[in-house]
Amino acid sequence: MSSGPRQPDIGARLTFDLSKPGRTACSLPPCDVPAAELPPPQLLRRELNLPELSQVDLVRYFLALSRLNYGVDSGFYPLGSCTMKYNPKVHEELACLPGFTRLHPLQPLETVQGALALMYDLQRWLAEITGLDAVSLAPAAGAQGELTGILMIKAYLADRGEEGRRRVLVPDSAHGTNPATAAMGGFEVVTVASDNQGNTDMQALASALDDGVAALMLTLPNTLGLFEPNIGRIAEMLHRKGALLYGDGANVNALLGRARFGDMGFDIVHLNMHKTFSTPHGGGGPGSGPLAVKGHLAPYLPTPVVDKESEGFVLATPERSIGRVGLFYGHFGVLVRAYAYLRALGVEGLRQVSENAVINANYVLARLRQAYHLPYDRRCMHEVVFSGSRQRAKGVRTWDIAKRLIDYGFHPPTVYFPLIVDEALMIEPTETESKEALDAFCDALLAIAREVEKEPQVVKEAPHTAPIGRLDEATAARRPVLRWRREAGNES
Ligand SMILES: *Cc1c(COP(=O)(O)O)cnc(C)c1O
Secondary structure: OOOOOOOOOHHHOOHHHHOOOOOOOOOOOOOOOOOOOOOOHHHOOOOOOOOOOOHHHHHHHHHHHHHOOOOOOOOOOOEOOOOOOOOOHHHHHHHOOHHHHOOOOOOOHHHOHHHHHHHHHHHHHHHHHHOOOEEEOOOOOHHHHHHHHHHHHHHHHHHOOOOOOOEEEEEOOOOOHHHHHHHHOOOEEEEEOEOOOOOEOHHHHHHHOOOOEEEEEEEOOOOOOOOOOOHHHHHHHHHHOOOEEEEEEOOHHHOOOOOOHHHHOOOEEEEOOOOOOOOOOOOOOOOOOOEEEOHHHHHHOOOOEEEEEOOEEEEEOOOOOOOOOOOOOOOHHHHHHHHHHHHHHHHHHHHHHHHHHHHHHHHHHHHHOOOOEOOOOOOOOOOEEEEOHHHHOOOOOHHHHHHHHHHOOOOOOEEOOOOOOOOEEEEOOOOOOOHHHHHHHHHHHHHHHHHHHHOHHHHHOOOOOOOOOOOOHHHHHHOOOOOOOOOOOOOO
């Protein structure tokens, strides 16, 4: 597919522009009740500025807008670290069952035993998957799981009279939320460098590790998509110094059924239900970032956790709980999808997930390595990080390559992250894509690499087929036009 004509900019043609006085999208029957009196005129707005459209114009307008959306259900979405995989529709149907959706969070416990049983089982299964002892389903996202974990570590250390541990170590290959979390928790963040293999530099770790360290936050696999081969030794070093090992398990689709955080020596880990466990995401919500911990941290879990007693399931507050991290019980609908996903797949299915995730990423690695620089040349886990440095030598940035992919019909991968890779191009194909889909995407990136050689201008000016070309991103972020006003044209 080469550069075709740009689609009409539907955003510039708002319903207001289509408005014709007197048109309406529905015809109401004659009023069969007495007309109520209007409020005093000073309370009424004179100009409502409502567009007047026929029904068919309205339907066509919104359908055209909806077609501008790109999602996992419309195409390949290789956004690294985000796990934009396909989620089976049956899980949506289950989460929409009235027995779940019509629950009220303040209902008496004896009337919601089914929902509590679901949460109880999910807690147990996530404990098993992570190899840890206790689980809280309360955190509403990965980053909130991290903050919850860091606050628990703080409370745990305080109880042991170890408030002097003021530092949290974070490898430079960690997800950006890790240092942000440690800082929000009131700790000083110390960055630990990676070595030239993309692993934690053991020398750097040893010299940063002293009695002032509270924890190390390690993303596994790290944001280079690599497994940390020294993880056993790292856990041992930390524990010998009295520090804790926090795991960022947001990308556990690389490990399911094959490696467990508890077995590797982690004390605490969060998972992202909205990445690995079948909740569609993007656009900011709702998520779920359960936290799994070793026994010594279980008394600090946020309240409530679901417990089983002789009279049935109950909501309990752990003994030294850090308190609530949100209203009620976490995002229940997300938990239902995760439950359904685990029930549908079973242990063998989960092993297949991690196998497919890793094989798919390595397939992309193998197909693209001749055309794009691979800074860490080794087998990857669920994602692969290339560098656009070769293309930049021709005057084309990774940014341009990402924009050109839009012309080929693909959502671009994550770019310029992780920060330790120059011109990073971070591709996560996910476990749900077929070989044909991976091939089509790789063919596009290979074609773009050839364009960079022969006609770089085409790449630098992409996208050519999208309704909107390149925005002034700073202005779009700082002075976004969010509202149409009749008086001032369509300025904000
Ligand atoms: C997505 C992600 C996070 C943050 O999760 P949110 O739910 O977006 O807060 C943290 N760490 C890693 C490795 C991630 O991929």
